[in-house]
Amino acid sequence: MSEPTPRPVRRRRRLVRFAAAVAVLCALAGYLVVQYVTGGTARACKVVAVGNAPAAYRFTPEQAVNAATIAAVGTGQGMPERAVAVALATALQESGLRNLAHGDRDSVGLFQQRPSQGWGTEKQIMDPAYAAGVFFEHLAKVPDYARLPVTVAAQRVQRSGFPEAYAKHEQDAALLAAALTGQTAASLTCQGLPAADARTTAMGTGTGTGIDAGTAVDALRAALVRDFGPSENLQEAGAQVGGAARPSPKPSPTVTARARGRMITLPVPGGTKTDAAGRSELERGWQLAQWAVANASALHIRQVSYAGRQWSAGSTDSQWRPIAPASAPGAERTTGSVRIVTGQ
Structure with a gap:
């Protein structure tokens, strides 16, 4: 007949099993978060800075499509590269450049625009080209927007509860805007x-x-x-x-x-x-x-x-x-x- 395992040993074993279970759950949660943020796809696109600058921005094909739409609509409306950078920084903050069908209260789309605030119908706002067009229409009415910091220009349009949030996307937005308006040649690649x-x-x-x-x-x-x-x-x-x-x-x-x-x-x-x-x-x-x-x-x-x-x-x-x-x-x-x- 074997001797019973001492109680402290059993407690340590239970703690080890519990810690292992927590680690597995954390890994699974991390994977699900990555899949949610990236839309379930690999980050297969990249924009690099020209010259000796080391800056680069990696993003998903879904994000690339939406960014390209924003830039195309902006230049089509006669807006300069700076305006496109403001729009891209806004969409990066509001939706991660994803066309979301949900958000705070009735906010939807790339810019999390609200039908109840006069941005258009939900169907219209969920059209990325429409959403970008109406964003640029409002930005064009902001006095001297091209001279304002990106976060200030974006806030004048969005009226966000977090007015400083757009600033952290300024560098990435500038890289994307330069490539997607044609200012930098051969700087965007995708798999x-x-x-x-x-x-x-x-x-x-x-x-x-x-x-x-x-x-x-x-x-x-x-x-x-x-x-x-x-x-x-x-x-x-x-x-x-x-x-x-x-x-x-x-x-x-x-x-x-x-x-x-x-x-x-x-x-x-x-x-x-x-x-x-x-x-x-x-x-x-x-x-x-x-x-x-x-x-x-x-x-x-x-x-x-x-x-x-x-x-x-x-x-x-x-x-x-x-x-x-x-x-x-x-x-x-x-x-x-x-x-x-x-x-x-």
């Missing part, structure tokens, strides 16, 4: 892995990998129209304009597109003219190119080429690389167009 996305589903492309060329190109056209505004050329090409109307100046921004098989070509003049936001045509080209990379997972984009550089989905480092004439004899090596290849 471009196929992923389920609300926009893709809404456009009827599904989430599988067997997407035909016509469906993928149609989804890309529709996304361009949604973010950059309707264009007669895109309408004739069959793009569907969905969602709620958003505030927009006249004339509306336009994007011209030509499709051939799985490729869409977006002509960008190679001159030195500037648009309403003060951007050159080269910067506009880089905005379109990096918008396409940000949407790569959602729209099944495999390759983007512009200004002698090319990004390819699924490559080891997903970097922009110079186009070699021998390997891509038909590739565009000037600033004349952005070429986007969809599908497998």
Whole structure:
């Protein structure tokens, strides 16, 4: 007959088992928090600073799509890079650049705007392009907003209970704004892995990998129209304009597109003219190119080429690389167009 285990030993064993159980629960909770914050996806996109600055910002494909929409709507309304940075800092604080269907009281969407406070209907606010448009409409009414600190400009629009909260996102927002308005070239990269996305589903492309060329190109056209505004050329090409109307100046921004098989070509003049936001045509080209990379997972984009550089989905480092004439004899090596290849 074995001797009974001493009581202190049994107590220590129970404590060890309890501590192990707590550790497992903490690990599980941490995993669930990460999945919630990132939307259940890997952080597959990155924006890096140009020059010798070490700054970089990593984010999910879902966040990249929403950030690109905010930038496209802002520049389409003639707003400068600074305004886009203010909007991005606001969305980073309010929703983590995720289109949330919930929030404090009746707050929803990227900017946690409230239908009861006159921002629009819940359906409108849940349209990222509308939400961004109405945010910029209010920001444009703030006197001297471009000279104000980001957190002050954001607070003048949002009227938040935490007015200093936007300041911590200023550096990340500036990096994103520079890339997504085309100020910094080839600074945004994504792995471009196929992923389920609300926009893709809404456009009827599904989430599988067997997407035909016509469906993928149609989804890309529709996304361009949604973010950059309707264009007669895109309408004739069959793009569907969905969602709620958003505030927009006249004339509306336009994007011209030509499709051939799985490729869409977006002509960008190679001159030195500037648009309403003060951007050159080269910067506009880089905005379109990096918008396409940000949407790569959602729209099944495999390759983007512009200004002698090319990004390819699924490559080891997903970097922009110079186009070699021998390997891509038909590739565009000037600033004349952005070429986007969809599908497998």
